Amino acid sequence: MAPYCQIRCSVLPMLETMQLLKESHLELLQKTPFWPLLEAFHNGTVSELQCKDCRTPLLKIIKTFNPETASFHFGTRAISINTEDISQILGLPQHGDTVQFGHLVYRRSYKSDFTERHFKGTDRVSHKLLHGLLLKLLNRKEQTDIEDVVRLTLMELFITFLFTRPHLQLVLVKYCDEFDKLSRYSWAAAVGEFLNRSLKAKSKVEIKGCALLIPLWLCEKTNITQPISGREIIEGNTPSLIRWSLPELNMKMQEITICEIERLFEVQNGIELEIKPEHENHEGEEEELKKKDTKQKGRELYQPLQKEIVERRKVQKNDYELNVKNNFKDKLKAEVDGDMELIEKDQLDPQIPCTAIQLSPGDDNKVPQVEHQMRLPMEGTGVKVGKQQLDPDFVCNVVPKRRKAKEQHAPSDPILTVPTRAIQDSAGKRDEQIIIIVDDSVSEEEKSTRKVKRPRKEWSPLERCEVFKLLDDEYQQKVKAFWSMTNPKELFWSGKNASVAREDVKKLIQNTAVASNVIDAFMELLEQKQHQSSVKQSTYISTLCWNYVRMKDARKKGKKDQVQDEVHDEVGLNQLVFDPLLGSMAQSDYIFFPVISKFHYTLLVLNKNEKKWTHYNPLRKRSELHIDPCYEVAKQMHQLIQEWFHITQKEAPRALLNGTKRKKLGKREDRMEVPLSEDEKRTLTWMMDNNIDFKIENDRISPQQDFKSLDCGIFVMYYMNQLSQGLQLEKEITECRMREFRKNLIKLLLDHENGWKQTSTT
DNA sequence: TTCTCAAGAGCTCAATCTTT
DNA sequence: AAAGATTGAGCTCTTGAGAA
Numbered sequence: 001m002a003p004y005c006q007i008r009c010s011v012l013p014m015l016e017t018m019q020l021l022k023e024s025h026l027e028l029l030q031k032t033p034f035w036p037l038l039e040a041f042h043n044g045t046v047s048e049l050q051c052k053d054c055r056t057p058l059l060k061i062i063k064t065f066n067p068e069t070a071s072f073h074f075g076t077r078a079i080s081i082n083t084e085d086i087s088q089i090l091g092l093p094q095h096g097d098t099v100q101f102g103h104l105v106y107r108r109s110y111k112s113d114f115t116e117r118h119f120k121g122t123d124r125v126s127h128k129l130l131h132g133l134l135l136k137l138l139n140r141k142e143q144t145d146i147e148d149v150v151r152l153t154l155m156e157l158f159i160t161f162l163f164t165r166p167h168l169q170l171v172l173v174k175y176c177d178e179f180d181k182l183s184r185y186s187w188a189a190a191v192g193e194f195l196n197r198s199l200k201a202k203s204k205v206e207i208k209g210c211a212l213l214i215p216l217w218l219c220e221k222t223n224i225t226q227p228i229s230g231r232e233i234i235e236g237n238t239p240s241l242i243r244w245s246l247p248e249l250n251m252k253m254q255e256i257t258i259c260e261i262e263r264l265f266e267v268q269n270g271i272e273l274e275i276k277p278e279h280e281n282h283e284g285e286e287e288e289l290k291k292k293d294t295k296q297k298g299r300e301l302y303q304p305l306q307k308e309i310v311e312r313r314k315v316q317k318n319d320y321e322l323n324v325k326n327n328f329k330d331k332l333k334a335e336v337d338g339d340m341e342l343i344e345k346d347q348l349d350p351q352i353p354c355t356a357i358q359l360s361p362g363d364d365n366k367v368p369q370v371e372h373q374m375r376l377p378m379e380g381t382g383v384k385v386g387k388q389q390l391d392p393d394f395v396c397n398v399v400p401k402r403r404k405a406k407e408q409h410a411p412s413d414p415i416l417t418v419p420t421r422a423i424q425d426s427a428g429k430r431d432e433q434i435i436i437i438v439d440d441s442v443s444e445e446e447k448s449t450r451k452v453k454r455p456r457k458e459w460s461p462l463e464r465c466e467v468f469k470l471l472d473d474e475y476q477q478k479v480k481a482f483w484s485m486t487n488p489k490e491l492f493w494s495g496k497n498a499s500v501a502r503e504d505v506k507k508l509i510q511n512t513a514v515a516s517n518v519i520d521a522f523m524e525l526l527e528q529k530q531h532q533s534s535v536k537q538s539t540y541i542s543t544l545c546w547n548y549v550r551m552k553d554a555r556k557k558g559k560k561d562q563v564q565d566e567v568h569d570e571v572g573l574n575q576l577v578f579d580p581l582l583g584s585m586a587q588s589d590y591i592f593f594p595v596i597s598k599f600h601y602t603l604l605v606l607n608k609n610e611k612k613w614t615h616y617n618p619l620r621k622r623s624e625l626h627i628d629p630c631y632e633v634a635k636q637m638h639q640l641i642q643e644w645f646h647i648t649q650k651e652a653p654r655a656l657l658n659g660t661k662r663k664k665l666g667k668r669e670d671r672m673e674v675p676l677s678e679d680e681k682r683t684l685t686w687m688m689d690n691n692i693d694f695k696i697e698n699d700r701i702s703p704q705q706d707f708k709s710l711d712c713g714i715f716v717m718y719y720m721n722q723l724s725q726g727l728q729l730e731k732e733i734t735e736c737r738m739r740e741f742r743k744n745l746i747k748l749l750l751d752h753e754n755g756w757k758q759t760s761t762t
Numbered sequence: 763t764t765c766t767c768a769a770g771a772g773c774t775c776a777a778t779c780t781t782t
Numbered sequence: 783a784a785a786g787a788t789t790g791a792g793c794t795c796t797t798g799a800g801a802a
Contacts, residue, residue, distance in 0.1 A: 006789075055788095126791065166791060170769070206772085 006206035007058065008164035009213075011041065011051045013127065017156055018042040020138055021149070028150045033183045034157060036091030037239050045242040050228070054246040057215045057253045062207065065199050074261040081195075081217050087188035089216050090162075091239030096183070099175065099190035114151060114177045117144075125168040127159050151176045162187075163194050165208050212246075219244040222261060224252045467509045470743040475750060479505065482756050492756045493749040495524040497542060500749055508742050513710035516543040516596050518745075522717045523592065525748060526724055538590040538724045545576040546596045574663070578644055582661075586682035592720050595634050601712045602630040603719045604637055606694065613638050613696035618705040618715035631698050638696040645692045652684040703733040711738045717745070 018041040021029075029038055040046045064072045071080035087094035118133050119125065134152040137145045154176040159168045175182065195209035219225050220240060227243040468476065482492060482505070493500040498520035507514050523540035530537060581591065585608070593604040595615075603616040615634040655661050660673040661680065676684070702719065705711040715733075718741055722729050749755050 008789080010789095128791075165770090166772095167770085208771095 007055065007211045008160070008166075008206065008208070009211040010160055010164075011046055011212070012048055013131070013160040014038070014041045014157055015046070015048060017131070017134065017153060020135075021153065022138070024141075024146050025149050025153065028147065028179075029153065031183075032150075032154065032179055033093045033185075033187055034154065038153075038157065040091070040239050040242050046239075049247070050242075050245050051212060052247060054212055054215045054250070057218065057246070057249050058207075058211055060253065061214050061218060062199065070196055070200065079221070081192060081213065083186065083189045083192055085217055085220065086192050086213060089213060089220055089239060089241050090188065090191065090210070091241075092187040092191065093183065094186060094188045096186040099185045099187065099193075112174075112177050114148060115173065118148070119173075125155070125159070125170075125173060126166065127156065130156050130159065130168070147179075151179055154179055154182075161212075162191050162210050163208070164210070212241075215246055215249055216241050216244055218261070219246075219249055224256070224261070225249050465509045465511065467511055467739050467742045467746075470739060471746065475747055478750055478756075479509070479746065490756065493521060493752060494754055495521055497544075498524055505746065508746055511710070511739065511742070514713040516594070516601070516713070519543055519594050519601070519713055519717055521749070522745065523594075523720065525752065526720060530724070537584070537587045538592060538720075539580055539584045539588040540720075541580065541591065541593045542576050543594050543596050545573060545593075547572065573640075577641070578648075581641075581644075582648070582683050583677065583679045584683070586679065586686045590723055592724070593634075593637055594716050594720075595630055595637065600630055601716045602634065603716045604634040604696075605719075605723060606641070611691070611694050613694055614699050615696065616699045616702045616716075616719050618702070618712045618719075620700070620702075620704060635696060642692075642694065645687065645694075648684070649687045649692055652688045656681060656684050656688075701731070702729050703731060705733075705738070706735050709735055709738070711735070714738050714741055717741070 018038060021042075026042070029035055032038075061072055064074055066073050066078065069078050069080070071078040083094050086092065119129075130152055134149060134156065137149050137152070140146075155168055155173065158172050158176065159165065163169070163172060175185075191210050191213065195207075195211070195213060198206075198208035220243075225244065225248045228245055468479065471479065482490070483502075491499045491501055492505045498517050500518055500521050504515055504518050508518070520543050523542070526538065527540055585591070589608055591606040591608070593606075595602045595604050600617075600619060602618065605614050605616065606612075607614060613634075615631050617630055651661075655676065658673070659681075660675050663674045703715075705715050715738070718733070718738070719729065721727075
């Protein structure tokens with residue numbers, strides 16, 4: 001019997017373990033970088049149902065893995081899983097020190113109090129042993145026991161999910177032992193490297209590492225499946241794996257061939273992906289692999305094989321191209337019996353790793369080194385699998401035998417019964433239909449038009465957009481005129497520090513997410529307004545400042561660079577944050593900091609009179625599941641400003657005495673003494689007379705955006721608008737209100753003196 | 763430089779679960 | 783109930799750091 005390919009990665013053990021843990025354990029685990037992932041296990045956002053049936057898709061994808069490029073080859077394209085993807089899918093830190101595996105790190109066995117306590121006399125750490133120990137210690141109340149449970153939990157996570165192997169590597173035991181230092185490391189990169197190493201290995205009897213990552217990654221990167229309803233939007237460090245149902249992927253993948261996956265990548269990304277794989281520091285490792293192999297077997301042995309491979313590649317590559325160009329069937333008819341057609345067609349698929357590889361430019365000269373790595377695909381299909389693992393679809397595209405059985409249990413899965421159509425455009429970006437092409441015969445022309453058309457696809461006519469309908473005739477005409485203008489670079493509105501471009505107007509009208517510059521523009525409008533009416537005074541901090549705020553873990557550069565960056569950051573922050581603050585703190589009641597993070601906008605407000613910071617999040621509900629990442633970001637800004645307050649407060653007497661402040665003007669070291677303005681003097685005096693220890697809190701009552709809407713930017717503007725005018729925030733806000741707000745914003749921009757004027761361009 | 767030995771990698775097998 | 787698939791875990795060989 002053919003050797004069986006063992007996949008050890010599973011979510012089950014962790015789902016179970018996380019239910020056993022007590023509050024005290026969880027509390028400690030929250031401090032580790034694995035918490036977002038563990039929490040998903042703990043509160044059941046990841047379920048067993050969601051992760052089963054991963055095998056077939058997984059093996060399908062693994063077959064396309066090319067050890068030479070460390071990437072998957074779908075059709076003509078090589079795509080690799082990069083650290084960022086892993087970080088997103090598993091919610092693990094992306095930046096930090098490299099996790100070291102292997103001999104190099106610990107020359108002799110690792111010993112500590114922890115290992116002495118539990119592993120004395122045992123030479124291997126297996127899952128059974130770990131779990132047994134964990135159960136034993138679970139109910140003890142001693143601090144060391146609690147800590148040990150935490151260590152064991154992490155070890156169990158490693159051995160069953162992230163770094164699966166029959167026995168846990170001692171290096172990893174060491175990392176778990178010092179669990180308070182875990183956040184230093186780039187775990188996302190570690191998981192990637194571990195998995196890659198396993199995939200590159202000659203023997204494929206078992207896939208070590210987090211194999212589940214592969215199908216999850218496919219879900220994430222392609223349009224094959226849609227997210228589970230209600231889980232479309234994921235922000236911050238939440239593991240996005242909670243969005244996907246692998247049984248669904250399995251079903252969808254039965255309807256398509258590996259070749260077609262390539263196109264589905266395109267659908268989501270919108271841009272053509274280069275064939276060039278993204279190499280991820282694996283060069284060294286690859287070298288090592290090659291060295292080993294040549295040493296072991298000698299090169300001559302593979303010379304003929306290599307030639308054959310190159311030959312076959314050429315032929316097969318041509319075949320592939322031909323197939324795409326002419327109709328698949330036509331070509332086969334010429335060569336093969338009509339009856340064989342179907343089978344022959346699909347038998348080509350397992351060879352895709354050979355057929356479809358187009359060497360990336362840099363690889364051309366590497367051909368002589370290809371031999372050992374190409375051996376696997378040569379031996380038929382690379383991965384040797386038993387009959388059942390071989391997805392029937394893989395061999396034949398006709399309705400698979402097993403399909404029935406799968407369909408039977410599928411509806412019983414509550415997750416799967418969710419209608420997928422409804423989910424489709426809720427994520428906003430995915431306004432395309434999923435295209436499942438069962439027929440392989442796609443002509444080159446068709447393919448190219450698809451590529452060209454998709455990104456350029458115009459938005460639906462203005463008239464159909466709800467926001468546009470709300471506008472009065474006069475404004476409708478203006479917007480139309482602006483839109484039909486020939487020069488697309490013309491600005492809709494431009495101010496001192498911000499501008500609104502054609503794209504932004506489009507987003508406003510289309511009811512999708514707006515860019516940060518619109519918020520900046522709105523802040524500028526509010527600021528001007530307050531000069532005219534002077535009700536409440538507010539200071540608005542530009543969203544650009546986030547370019548200069550370095551997030552805690554995002555640091556991995558040479559020392560020289562870092563110093564340069566720090567100077568750069570300091571100058572930037574001075575200009576965008578501290579100078580405006582110093583200038584206007586004294587008169588301002590509110591200071592607004594829009595918080596811009598990768599997926600979401602929130603608002604941080606300093607209320608000077610109430611002496612507190614408040615963080616408003618238009619999507620609180622989502623983050624009740626986990627630590628609110630936006631709040632974490634806001635806290636960092638809070639800390640930064642508070643530190644500045646204290647430094648400035650200390651400096652204030654001296655500065656006031658001299659009537660100057662120290663200022664760093666450029667990248668050079670010297671600081672200049674700059675005279676203080678009247679406003680700045682007032683701020684400094686205020687600081688000296690007041691306690692400036694303001695606490696931050698997360699708001700719990702602000703109105704919330706609809707789960708599926710992309711209104712977070714609009715909400716941030718709404719919050720600012722209300723607060724700056726001293727108005728109450730409403731308890732609830734409908735989507736209509738937000739459309740209204742969008743409409744009013746367009747009107748405001750058009751009416752403004754800096755707004756686009758029809759006459760100015762014609 | 764060679765030798766030794768623990769850690770790691772690969773392989774095998776029994777036990778258990780699923781499918782037919 | 784039998785056959786086949788899957789899982790968990792032990793055994794053995796290989797590797798490479800440190801000692802001699």
